[in-house]
Amino acid sequence: MNIKKLAFLFGILFLAQLTAAAEPARTAGQVDFGSLLAEMLDRSQIAEFPEPAFVCKQASSYNRVSVKSGEPTWYATGDCSQFIRCEKVADRREWVMMDVDGPGAIVRWWATQYKYDGTIRIYLDGSDKPVVVGKANQVIGGAEGGIATAPLCAMRARGCNLYLPIPFSKHCKITYDGLNMQETKKFADNIYYNINYIQYPKNTNVKTFTKNDLKTHAKLLKKVQSELLTPETNGLTAKQKIKGAKIVLKPGENITRDVSGGGAICRIGVKISADDIQQAMRSTVIKGVFDDKQRIWAPVGGFFGSGPGLNPFKSWWRQVDKNGMMSCRWPMPFKKTASISIVNYGKTAVTVELGDISVADWKWTPRTMYFNSSWRGDDHIAVFGNDYIKGEEWNYARIRGRGVYVGDTMAVFNRPKRCRQGPWWGEGDEKIYVDGELFPSHFGTGTEDYFGYAWGTHAPFDAPFHAQPIGRANRGVGHTTNTRSRVLDKIPFTKSLKFDMELMHWQSNTTIDYASTTYWYAADKTTGNGQTSPQRVRRKVGKPSEEVPYRK
Numbered sequence: 001m002n003i004k005k006l007a008f009l010f011g012i013l014f015l016a017q018l019t020a021a022a023e024p025a026r027t028a029g030q031v032d033f034g035s036l037l038a039e040m041l042d043r044s045q046i047a048e049f050p051e052p053a054f055v056c057k058q059a060s061s062y063n064r065v066s067v068k069s070g071e072p073t074w075y076a077t078g079d080c081s082q083f084i085r086c087e088k089v090a091d092r093r094e095w096v097m098m099d100v101d102g103p104g105a106i107v108r109w110w111a112t113q114y115k116y117d118g119t120i121r122i123y124l125d126g127s128d129k130p131v132v133v134g135k136a137n138q139v140i141g142g143a144e145g146g147i148a149t150a151p152l153c154a155m156r157a158r159g160c161n162l163y164l165p166i167p168f169s170k171h172c173k174i175t176y177d178g179l180n181m182q183e184t185k186k187f188a189d190n191i192y193y194n195i196n197y198i199q200y201p202k203n204t205n206v207k208t209f210t211k212n213d214l215k216t217h218a219k220l221l222k223k224v225q226s227e228l229l230t231p232e233t234n235g236l237t238a239k240q241k242i243k244g245a246k247i248v249l250k251p252g253e254n255i256t257r258d259v260s261g262g263g264a265i266c267r268i269g270v271k272i273s274a275d276d277i278q279q280a281m282r283s284t285v286i287k288g289v290f291d292d293k294q295r296i297w298a299p300v301g302g303f304f305g306s307g308p309g310l311n312p313f314k315s316w317w318r319q320v321d322k323n324g325m326m327s328c329r330w331p332m333p334f335k336k337t338a339s340i341s342i343v344n345y346g347k348t349a350v351t352v353e354l355g356d357i358s359v360a361d362w363k364w365t366p367r368t369m370y371f372n373s374s375w376r377g378d379d380h381i382a383v384f385g386n387d388y389i390k391g392e393e394w395n396y397a398r399i400r401g402r403g404v405y406v407g408d409t410m411a412v413f414n415r416p417k418r419c420r421q422g423p424w425w426g427e428g429d430e431k432i433y434v435d436g437e438l439f440p441s442h443f444g445t446g447t448e449d450y451f452g453y454a455w456g457t458h459a460p461f462d463a464p465f466h467a468q469p470i471g472r473a474n475r476g477v478g479h480t481t482n483t484r485s486r487v488l489d490k491i492p493f494t495k496s497l498k499f500d501m502e503l504m505h506w507q508s509n510t511t512i513d514y515a516s517t518t519y520w521y522a523a524d525k526t527t528g529n530g531q532t533s534p535q536r537v538r539r540k541v542g543k544p545s546e547e548v549p550y551r552k
Helices: 003-022 033-041 212-216 218-227 277-283 300-304 534-538
Strands: 055-060 085-089 092-101 104-112 120-124 132-134 153-156 159-162 166-168 171-176 192-199 238-242 245-249 254-260 263-273 284-290 293-299 318-320 325-328 332-334 337-344 350-354 357-360 370-384 392-400 403-414 430-434 466-471 478-485 491-493 496-503 508-522
Touching: 033 166, 033 212, 033 218, 055 092, 055 430, 055 491, 092 192, 120 166, 166 171, 212 218, 238 254, 238 263, 245 254, 245 337, 254 350, 254 357, 263 277, 263 284, 263 300, 263 337, 277 284, 277 293, 277 300, 277 534, 284 300, 284 332, 284 370, 293 300, 293 508, 300 318, 300 325, 300 370, 300 403, 300 508, 332 337, 332 370, 337 350, 370 392, 370 403, 370 534, 392 403, 392 508, 403 496, 430 491, 491 496, 496 508
Parallel strands: 293 370
Antiparallel strands: 055 192, 085 092, 092 171, 104 159, 104 166, 104 192, 120 132, 120 171, 153 159, 238 357, 245 350, 254 337, 263 325, 263 332, 263 350, 263 357, 284 293, 284 337, 318 325, 370 508, 392 496, 403 478, 403 491, 403 508, 430 496, 466 478
């Protein structure tokens, strides 16, 4: 072998060593901080049933008097500063917020306070030394001195949000050592929190998080932080594009594009133009048929996260541009055939611009699932302010079979009366039941908390996994749209999933219009309870100027 060839081989070996040093070594089959970060950017994993299979649950500050459906306390509010127990540690008391066995990971954490006092500590695997210590706005809200920055850790519309994964092998305990409002009776001493966590099977190899992981995986962390803010640069590679068109649809007409040969639709773009854009976004419906079964039926406003009207925002899975183009990047696998239709169920013509539909290759596995999106809506719903015995719940979805729940969009039209109590409509908690649970494994603290903001703030915001494109209903008569999507905090189910949201208003004798669009992946024979009624979507969308009398 000559000198040049020998030098060339040594060069290759040297570069290989540099590459290995740049990417931390990972044991085969191991779940760790780096693997969870990488999963956030993997567009295809969302359509595969998790392996290893895990369960997703929630620890929260919901009022502990809510024990059983049907009892007077089931709809109780006061969902703050509620803890598991109190522990004496050195010269202080620590209130336990969460205490769960591993292996598992914290995957989404929301919290808010009137004032950011008190210290949060995260203890892992039984250690008496916390791996994370700080004020809530540091640990969860991205303030200086915290463990991460935006977009994985940020304050949005007065709500602290942490999406940085924190894996643990054996155990996780989270505590708070501030004043407890339940003791002091001072509202300023509150803390509200929702912590989504996942638990793996007992034999799963999970590497427990340490502060050093932030340095070890700094390059990957920086990539995740950047790409989550530029979703248009991260997507499945399109192997073919089905040409779209711009067309005027008269009432009852549709535009349809068919795909054959198998694969996964990986991008859909739609733009709607109409004299009454609010109504058109409700009365124009997107339908999706995959392998001869309809699996998508929803108003385009709900499906793309805008709600009634054109309300721009950008998130990881969906986006609404200021020019009106709406995009969806959920992967939608199919074995043989697929079709996407836009149908005008309204009473007047609309102009529809259906962009080219991108289709990627897809290797179907036993874990591959079909994408589903369903819608449910009703109007002039009577709500009962300050009378929690008369509380009620709005059902987002009732699904039977095997699948994974991955997000939702809520649209409300509020008709409050002017009074001292204010117009807030979203006091109600989410309750999510998995596989026939009698008590929900997700019991929240308020509608805005579920969607990642706080105190009924009306300011629009957007982020990779949650957004409020419009919030006018939060301060008076008008529309609010909230949307949330899931990646690490997705909810697998093997038999069933039921999602209810309490309808809690501050005023009595008031009505609201309420609609929910849900997104979920499921096995072929899994079914949901979405509405597919043209009459429902034709109903007149509320206008800020309207005055509608109370109707029982």
